[in-house]
Amino acid sequence: MRIPVRSKREPGIYGPNAVSFPAYVTGFFLVGMPLVVITIFSFLSRGDFGSGVIRKFTLEAYRTVFFETDLMGNSSFNFTYLHIIGRSVLLAFTVTLICLIVGIPTAIWIALQKKSTQRVLIALVTIPFWVNVLARTYAWMLLLSEGGLFDKLGSPVLLYTSWATFIGLTYAFLPFMVLPIYASAEKLDRSILEAAFDLGASGWRVLIRIVIPMIRFGIFAGIAIVFIPALGAYVQPALLGGNKVMLIGSLINDQFGESRNWPVGSALAVLLLAMTGLILLSTRRRKLEFAS
Amino acid sequence: MVDDSGWADLVISGVSKSFRDPKGAEVKALAEVSLNIPSGEFVVLLGPSGCGKTTLLRSIAGFEKIDAGYINLGGTRIDLLPPHKRPVNTVFQSYALFPHMTVAENISFGLENEKIEKREIKSRVAEVLELVEMRALSERKPSQMSGGQQQRAALARALAKKPKVLLLDEPLAALDLKLRKTMQIELKRIHRATGTTFLFVTHDQNEAMALGDRIAVFNSGQLVQVGTPFEIYTAPTTEFVANFIGESTVLTGSIDSRTFTGEGVKIQQIPNQIADGSAKKIIIRPEAFSLFSGKNSVGQLRIKEIIFAGDALEVLLASSTGHEVRVKSDVSILAQLSVGNEVELFVDAAQIGQIN
Numbered sequence: 195m196r197i198p199v200r201s202k203r204e205p206g207i208y209g210p211n212a213v214s215f216p217a218y219v220t221g222f223f224l225v226g227m228p229l230v231v232i233t234i235f236s237f238l239s240r241g242d243f244g245s246g247v248i249r250k251f252t253l254e255a256y257r258t259v260f261f262e263t264d265l266m267g268n269s270s271f272n273f274t275y276l277h278i279i280g281r282s283v284l285l286a287f288t289v290t291l292i293c294l295i296v297g298i299p300t301a302i303w304i305a306l307q308k309k310s311t312q313r314v315l316i317a318l319v320t321i322p323f324w325v326n327v328l329a330r331t332y333a334w335m336l337l338l339s340e341g342g343l344f345d346k347l348g349s350p351v352l353l354y355t356s357w358a359t360f361i362g363l364t365y366a367f368l369p370f371m372v373l374p375i376y377a378s379a380e381k382l383d384r385s386i387l388e389a390a391f392d393l394g395a396s397g398w399r400v401l402i403r404i405v406i407p408m409i410r411f412g413i414f415a416g417i418a419i420v421f422i423p424a425l426g427a428y429v430q431p432a433l434l435g436g437n438k439v440m441l442i443g444s445l446i447n448d449q450f451g452e453s454r455n456w457p458v459g460s461a462l463a464v465l466l467l468a469m470t471g472l473i474l475l476s477t478r479r480r481k482l483e484f485a486s
Numbered sequence: 487m488v489d490d491s492g493w494a495d496l497v498i499s500g501v502s503k504s505f506r507d508p509k510g511a512e513v514k515a516l517a518e519v520s521l522n523i524p525s526g527e528f529v530v531l532l533g534p535s536g537c538g539k540t541t542l543l544r545s546i547a548g549f550e551k552i553d554a555g556y557i558n559l560g561g562t563r564i565d566l567l568p569p570h571k572r573p574v575n576t577v578f579q580s581y582a583l584f585p586h587m588t589v590a591e592n593i594s595f596g597l598e599n600e601k602i603e604k605r606e607i608k609s610r611v612a613e614v615l616e617l618v619e620m621r622a623l624s625e626r627k628p629s630q631m632s633g634g635q636q637q638r639a640a641l642a643r644a645l646a647k648k649p650k651v652l653l654l655d656e657p658l659a660a661l662d663l664k665l666r667k668t669m670q671i672e673l674k675r676i677h678r679a680t681g682t683t684f685l686f687v688t689h690d691q692n693e694a695m696a697l698g699d700r701i702a703v704f705n706s707g708q709l710v711q712v713g714t715p716f717e718i719y720t721a722p723t724t725e726f727v728a729n730f731i732g733e734s735t736v737l738t739g740s741i742d743s744r745t746f747t748g749e750g751v752k753i754q755q756i757p758n759q760i761a762d763g764s765a766k767k768i769i770i771r772p773e774a775f776s777l778f779s780g781k782n783s784v785g786q787l788r789i790k791e792i793i794f795a796g797d798a799l800e801v802l803l804a805s806s807t808g809h810e811v812r813v814k815s816d817v818s819i820l821a822q823l824s825v826g827n828e829v830e831l832f833v834d835a836a837q838i839g840q841i842n
Contacts, residue, residue: 388549389582391569393596393647403595407586 255457297371305379354436378412500555533704750805772814780832
């Protein structure tokens, strides 16, 4: 007999030990250290010749992000950077939404196929991963450019517009939405769906009241792994959007490059990190609410 | 052929269904099955696994499309309707409770699909929870309940819809023996209290006899016999039924002037309703035999095996040709028996039946 069991967090058994040592080393040097360095940089002063930092504590970088000072020395709130952050959030949100709308039905549909068909379909979903993201983005440039396939089919030339960025991001992240949702939909007990129909529910109600709540963990995972990278995306806005519309990823890149303002670049990176952290925390809170 | 009258009767007429096995060969799951179930009856579909009983139940529920025949309920044809439009409900073998909902939410889900007032839903939920004695657990999630409690919740969820026919797909198979017995009694009580038609699938012949007003025995897609448990047990019409329901000894031989001869045994005083002839099959239940004393002696037979079952003895005898004869006896003679010895066998000839 199958009783659906809720996954429970079991504290303690995954504590540090010899086997997990490499993971801790990797995590410390490749994740922890860079974050610490960036956070420290954001509180230091700009180097004498622009690039680099000098060891002098200041909140100047954060002040630059939020305030501007005119020639008379008056400070006023600066919306420029906040606009860029807001625009990035909106874009990431829209990309996530479209990935959800397309990804949920796709994943459920795959999970309802025969086992052998499922394997083929999942392989098809993962095929784009075999090709480097840059190569795939260049392919989209060709498709969307003047004289490209979309142009020939009568669509306006979208290359170097926000639409191109949006299309490129949605394309790149859709598999990341489909896979975790499929992983939970595939575990759905068919008799539970039959029971819902048996109790008089229409297909739509079975989807909303039974299927989606039962695959919610897959959906949360999908949202997290689409929204977060989409928020900081750099490749697609640069190549497809032609960097015409500033997004936070490009902005950070510029601060370290052309603008030669490492502290401000670091401060923006820290703000981006804080935002994604808050979003992750809020989905975790929702998870707990659902589970209780 | 089938009487279609009766207001809420379930009429299954000439229903056939084939599947393709993984190799592509056609497998007949149901072969022209016809069965008429009057409203309020408790009917058990009994048979070994793969006999078609579950396919028939799923066809009535709407999860399988039948290839031929029709299914009527209360004079309306239902086999063309989708599952959610049929006035029947199912209790699944795996219970199929919604894991993210409490017991009360599971039950009200079915009622919310109809246009029922909130207050009415609440009282109906309370009513069925009372019926299955689950009132105290209404706010529990399925994962917080035992198998028996989940079983009751699944039953309540289906009954809350007030179905014309309740379909039960081996609902007790996952429970241990003691709990199963308790639930059998519960089911009988609930059946009486609701007056709903119950259609219960099982492969367990004891369960079938304990529960059913009538039993429909299936074998490889065919409906082989329908009758009350008493009829099925005392007058099986085929060797399959005789062996599947209870134990029995089947003897093949000829009958001449009320005397049966065959398989190394000779039985006198064969009942009149069994006509003379050759290649006759007679069936004798273990309790129709007795050892050491009786009226109608069959002769001396060798003891092959002795099984002590607590309240009774099962003795396996072998005829002179080696044919097995099953005898059920009082435990008091245990001390007088030993394997390999010969013992005199008697039979109550009135209990001898004939099969085709």
